[in-house]
Amino acid sequence: MDDKVFYSDREKILNESLQTLALVLEYNTRDYPAHQHAIRVGEGCVIIGEKLGLKPDTLLRMYYAGLLHDIGKISVDQKILAKKGKLTDHEFEIIKKHTIYGSRILASLPGLNELALWVRWHHEWWNGTGYPDGLIGDEIPIEVQIISVIDCFDSLQTPRLDRERLPQEKAFEILESESGTHFNPEMLKCVLEMVKEKTLLPGKSSEKFLELKEKYLNVSLSRFSSGYWEGSGMAGLYPIIRLFAQVIDTKNQYTKGHSLRVSILSKFLAEKMGMHPKDILRAEIAGLLHDAGKVTVPTEILDKPGQPTEEEWQMIKKHPGYSYHILKGITALKDIAKIAGCHHEKYDGSGYPLKLTGDKTHIISQIISIADTYDAVTSARAYREGQSPQLAYKIIREGIGTQFHPQVAQAFLDTSAKYINALFDLYRE
Numbered sequence: 175m176d177d178k179v180f181y182s183d184r185e186k187i188l189n190e191s192l193q194t195l196a197l198v199l200e201y202n203t204r205d206y207p208a209h210q211h212a213i214r215v216g217e218g219c220v221i222i223g224e225k226l227g228l229k230p231d232t233l234l235r236m237y238y239a240g241l242l243h244d245i246g247k248i249s250v251d252q253k254i255l256a257k258k259g260k261l262t263d264h265e266f267e268i269i270k271k272h273t274i275y276g277s278r279i280l281a282s283l284p285g286l287n288e289l290a291l292w293v294r295w296h297h298e299w300w301n302g303t304g305y306p307d308g309l310i311g312d313e314i315p316i317e318v319q320i321i322s323v324i325d326c327f328d329s330l331q332t333p334r335l336d337r338e339r340l341p342q343e344k345a346f347e348i349l350e351s352e353s354g355t356h357f358n359p360e361m362l363k364c365v366l367e368m369v370k371e372k373t374l375l376p377g378k379s380s381e382k383f384l385e386l387k388e389k390y391l392n393v394s395l396s397r398f399s400s401g402y403w404e405g406s407g408m409a410g411l412y413p414i415i416r417l418f419a420q421v422i423d424t425k426n427q428y429t430k431g432h433s434l435r436v437s438i439l440s441k442f443l444a445e446k447m448g449m450h451p452k453d454i455l456r457a458e459i460a461g462l463l464h465d466a467g468k469v470t471v472p473t474e475i476l477d478k479p480g481q482p483t484e485e486e487w488q489m490i491k492k493h494p495g496y497s498y499h500i501l502k503g504i505t506a507l508k509d510i511a512k513i514a515g516c517h518h519e520k521y522d523g524s525g526y527p528l529k530l531t532g533d534k535t536h537i538i539s540q541i542i543s544i545a546d547t548y549d550a551v552t553s554a555r556a557y558r559e560g561q562s563p564q565l566a567y568k569i570i571r572e573g574i575g576t577q578f579h580p581q582v583a584q585a586f587l588d589t590s591a592k593y594i595n596a597l598f599d600l601y602r603e
């Protein structure tokens with residue numbers, strides 16, 4: 175990471191991260207195409223908010239709330255998201271939680287509590303029958319009323335697995351039938367008029383989105399965050415890293431803690447090998463973020479006991495590439511992106527996705543590879559207990575020169591399992 179970019183441009187990094195998160199959601203729903211719904215909701219919020227005379231500062235935050243309203247869906251099993259036909263009560267309860275999970279992801283960033291609450295409430299209904307908090311009427315902030323009308327309108331105009339996109343007249347009919355129950359009648363009337371006069375086009379992407387994306391990249395989003403971003407090194411990057419770690423953990427409970435342990439062990443190995451302080455920091459951060467691309471792999475595949483099928487394996491093997499694509503969207507994390515993208519390469523070039531040999535793979539990627547192997551072997555999964563550290567040592571010893579970089583492997587083998595355990599315990603949550 176480039177310190178200069180980071181410290182002169184923190185707000186940009188925050189905004190880039192949020193825009194990247196919206197992308198993560200599109201990646202996550204490959205089996206349930208989102209058709210850029212989130213992008214259009216973000217745009218729609220700004221257009222409606224402008225018409226209602228909301229302040230520029232509010233429009234900015236609404237844009238991001240629109241973009242990220244469904245981010246909590248990464249916690250919902252893809253089988254449920256992709257289900258055709260009626261959901262069972264139990265499945266519906268699971269889907270409902272996306273509001274709460276999404277709000278927690280956003281609340282992990284400094285100064286974004288209000289935005290987090292808007293996301294939490296985007297399924298609250300005017301008559302108090304919505305979720306998760308059962309707000310009634312004016313208890314629902316106007317910003318949220320806007321988000322929920324445009325969210326519903328655009329959803330009806332977006333094709334889904336169980337139906338085509340609905341014709342606009344049909345969408346009108348449905349929304350009008352929900353006036354006073356789901357929606358504030360005044361708000362709904364205003365939005366429907368805008369659609370009639372074509373100042374708002376649900377279901378269609380417009381050029382305006384690119385304009386907004388640019389416009390809202392370099393402006394300060396969080397009001398009270400300045401103090402939070404102070405600090406050097408890790409402290410300065412902490413909010414963004416925590417955000418992504420939160421996203422990865424929300425996706426898969428069983429890998430919770432994995433990223434943290436890989437980070438701790440990678441940092442330790444980098445120190446032990448006498449690397450430059452900047453590289454030690456890189457190892458720590460890349461360790462935390464290496465599996466960011468796993469958000470693209472369905473949970474049921476990640477948690478499957480036994481061998482994945484060929485098709486599932488192909489999907490799993492793509493995750494380092496996705497880690498790269500997700501992280502490279504954040505300017506200050508470009509080199510972290512490269513490191514994360516290569517954590518499954520092997521020393522002899524038989525790894526994936528690029529089949530790079532040891533001399534072509536970043537040394538920190540090779541550090542992460544060892545830390546990752548150690549933790550994958552020793553930690554419990556959904557379908558099995560953790561295995562013994564001795565087994566991990568054996569695998570790493572036998573992989574010297576084929577799977578693993580000899581010098582990194584030696585640094586690892588010179589460290590006892592008791593030491594590693596104690597190190598992990600220092601940071602147990």
Ligand SMILES: [Fe+2]
Pocket residue numbers: 243244272296297
């Ligand atoms: Fe939603």
Ligand SMILES: [Fe+2]
Pocket residue numbers: 464465493494517518546
């Ligand atoms: Fe991985």
Ligand SMILES: [Fe+2]
Pocket residue numbers: 432436464465546
């Ligand atoms: Fe991993």
